[in-house]
Amino acid sequence: MKERILAEAERLFWKYGIRSVTMEDIAKQLGISKKTIYQHFSDKEQILSQVIETKMGRDQSEMMCMAIEADNPIEEIMHVIAMIQKHADQVSPNLLIDLKRHYPQAFAQFRQYKEGEIMRSILENIQKGVSQGLYRSDINPAILARLRVEQIELAFNNDIFPTDQYTMPEIQYELMHHFIRGMLTEKGFTIYNQYVNPNNEYNLSVYEKK
């Protein structure tokens, strides 16, 4: 039951944000009583905290699998882009806004994960890319990893990217492709272009003749 509550709470939080989702809503969706929920959780705060913990854990292992399965760091990022594209439209822009404004503890949890796991995986990706000659050797991995981590929050910042003007998928797509392209060497571009579709006008023929 606990798992079912967490799964349903996650689905609702991601879809509608946190504030607008009540214990009542979660109970109703599961066809159970609020009382049943309170047997497992003291309040919404506690559900949220465990939802984030589980979700972060899942994302982390998913990212690790990608890193392992990917032939190279570029493919790895392409997997991440695909994953974000798949999920981004399921994420309510309210989610991070609510977290930031009204659930400081849960937000701190998210921040900690971001600072730790995401930062580490981005840094590893950059270092691999540099050592394989796919990313420029003259970049500063620490600065660019930090930039990428901050972009995650930027994309969710409603003041910067108003949700009535941009969709989460288009922002993420734009930022991530721009981020990886900014690091690529010529060798990197030849591989990158195998992953992006032809209508992305980038054609390296001339470039490779250099």
Place this chain on the structure above:
Amino acid sequence: MKERILAEAERLFWKYGIRSVTMEDIAKQLGISKKTIYQHFSDKEQILSQVIETKMGRDQSEMMCMAIEADNPIEEIMHVIAMIQKHADQVSPNLLIDLKRHYPQAFAQFRQYKEGEIMRSILENIQKGVSQGLYRSDINPAILARLRVEQIELAFNNDIFPTDQYTMPEIQYELMHHFIRGMLTEKGFTIYNQYVNPNNEYNLSVYEKK
């Protein structure tokens, strides 16, 4: 005298931040009495406000000149990078931190300028670059311009780039080169590469011979 006070205040604010600079300091540096300063300005807040106004005005016209003089949008950004490199080490990281935390009105002034002038000039640069085939035609100019504007603040954010680990010039250099590379087409790269030498430093000789 008013101009001399503003010029000296700017120098001190940029070098030491705002909080740590007193009316006393400004007067002493100019060899005048505080009384003389108060004949022209009611308080430090007012000096700061006018310093920002003048500074923004100067930067704006400097950027416009660059846009006019530059052969192409890439050269334009190279000029901006060079300008930032020239000035960045003269800017105390305290400047924006103080502004943000303790001088909300002056910070709003800066923000307004950033949202207006900087945003406009970046957007124009991107649109020029796309229309000249130097930047990808598949980018979203609004999203990337917004990203670039936010990077300016990121670079000054002491929590994100602690001043004991990074210098302003290296952060700015890293972010701006990454930013432009992320937009380039191969035609853009051939031009970009004329401006950067193999170890990616700003190569004026090549660039003036053009």
